[in-house]
Structures are given as C-alpha cells and as structure tokens.
Amino acid sequence: MAAPLKLSRFYEWGRKIVGVGRNYRAHCAELGNPVPKEPVLFLKPTTCYLPEGKGPTRGPPGCTELHHEVELGVVISGGGRNIPEDRAMDHVGGYVLALDMTARDYQAIAKEKGIPWTWAKCFDTACPISEFVPKEKVSDPQDLNMWLKVNGEVRQKTNTDDMIFTVPYIISYISKMMTLERGDLILTGTPMGVSGVQPNDELEAEIEGVVAMKFTVGDTL
Numbered sequence: 164m165a166a167p168l169k170l171s172r173f174y175e176w177g178r179k180i181v182g183v184g185r186n187y188r189a190h191c192a193e194l195g196n197p198v199p200k201e202p203v204l205f206l207k208p209t210t211c212y213l214p215e216g217k218g219p220t221r222g223p224p225g226c227t228e229l230h231h232e233v234e235l236g237v238v239i240s241g242g243g244r245n246i247p248e249d250r251a252m253d254h255v256g257g258y259v260l261a262l263d264m265t266a267r268d269y270q271a272i273a274k275e276k277g278i279p280w281t282w283a284k285c286f287d288t289a290c291p292i293s294e295f296v297p298k299e300k301v302s303d304p305q306d307l308n309m310w311l312k313v314n315g316e317v318r319q320k321t322n323t324d325d326m327i328f329t330v331p332y333i334i335s336y337i338s339k340m341m342t343l344e345r346g347d348l349i350l351t352g353t354p355m356g357v358s359g360v361q362p363n364d365e366l367e368a369e370i371e372g373v374v375a376m377k378f379t380v381g382d383t384l
C-alpha cells in the first residue's frame with residue numbers, strides 16, 4: 164500500500180498556490196496603490212515550488228528586474244467551500260516562509276496591457292519555500308516578525324499585523340469562489356521593501372523564532 168501523503172511535503176502533491184497581492188498597508192503606500200477593499204488574488208502553478216536546498220531561484224527568459232517578495236505561506240490541511248471566517252483556522256495545517264518571486268518588468272507590461280500576470284509570477288522556481296512549520300508552533304499568525312536580507316542587508320522587515328486582510332478572512336474569501344483542498348498553499352502578500360536581485364545574490368529570510376531559510380539567485384531560465 165502506498166505511504167500516506169505527508170502534509171509537510173504538500174509541495175509534492177500538485178495542489179494549487181493562491182497568491183494574495185497588495186495585502187500590507189506599507190507596501191500599498193510604497194507602490195502608490197490604493198488600499199484594496201477586497202483581496203487581490205492570483206494563481207501560481209506548482210511547478211514554481213523550490214524547496215530550500217534544491218538550487219537557485221531564476222527569473223523568466225529575458226527578465227531584467229527580478230524582485231523578492233517575502234511572504235507568510237499558509238498550508239491548508241482540510242479543504243472546503245464557503246468556509247466561515249470563524250472556522251477558517253480549523254482548515255490550516257501549518258505554515259511556510261515563502262518568496263513570491265516576481266518579474267517586475269513583465270508585470271509592468273502586463274499591467275499596462277491589462278493582461279494577466281502569468282509571465283511575471285508563474286515561471287519555474289518562482290516560489291522558494293522553507294521547511295513546513297506545523298500550526299501548533301505559531302500561536303498567532305497576525306503577530307509574527309518577518310524579514311528578508313539580500314547579501315546581508317535588510318530589505319524587507321514587518322510584523323504580520325500590518326496585513327490588511329487576516330489569514331482567516333483570506334481563507335473564507337477564497338473559498339467563496341474556489342474549493343480549497345488539502346495541500347493548497349496561500350501566499351498572504353508581501354510587506355514593503357520589494358527590490359531587485361541579481362545572479363549570485365544571497366537571499367536570507369526569517370520568521371523570528373519560527374523558521375529561517377536561504378536561497379541564491381541564478382541566471383534567467
């Protein structure tokens with residue numbers, strides 16, 4: 164009989180990655196975007212996954228502006244549709260520290276043309292992730308200190324209390340239109356400080372007291 168699928172290896176299951184954009188007040192301010200009234204959602208394919216230790220993150224062909232976006236990732240343990248906000252945390256199995264790597268040059272073109280962000284967000288290696296953190300190790304996902312350094316210099320630093328939409332609100336909101344499944348990952352948005360990286364840069368990130376990870380940047384795909 165096949166071994167049961169371990170939630171800690173959710174990234175091998177082929178479930179979806181749902182990204183939330185513009186979910187930090189300070190990040191909206193830095194990009195000059197209005198604070199959204201509802202979560203801004205997009206999808207990344209699971210071919211984006213890059214577990215720590217499996218090589219460098221790389222931009223899509225021709226990318227000249229690859230940006231880091233450090234984010235709290237929420238791993239779904241129990242699926243559902245129309246999940247009420249006050250039951251949403253029952254559907255969380257754990258967390259990862261994640262990077263929503265973004266080709267900002269391609270995103271700017273997509274925004275200008277009014278077309279989807281696919282080329283900007285969905286390239287192979289666009290979702291580096293840390294080891295899985297079981298839910299019990301995080302007492303409050305809205306009170307985590309999180310940072311990212313590039314070559315030792317702090318670029319992003321926040322507390323997750325700056326999120327506009329909380330983890331339970333996001334789960335409930337997504338599940339109104341899309342069935343959430345065990346093994347799905349939700350990227351909850353990036354704080355202020357996104358910036359460009361170059362081949363051979365070293366990225367280091369941490370949720371203080373919870374989990375840390377390191378990646379390097381490679382050449383474009």
Ligand SMILES: CC(=O)CC(=O)C(=O)O
Binds near residue numbers: 265
């Ligand atoms: C503008 C973006 O790339 C939105 C996004 O992913 C975010 O985290 O904010």
Ligand SMILES: [Mg+2]
Binds near residue numbers: 352353
């Ligand atoms: Mg993002």
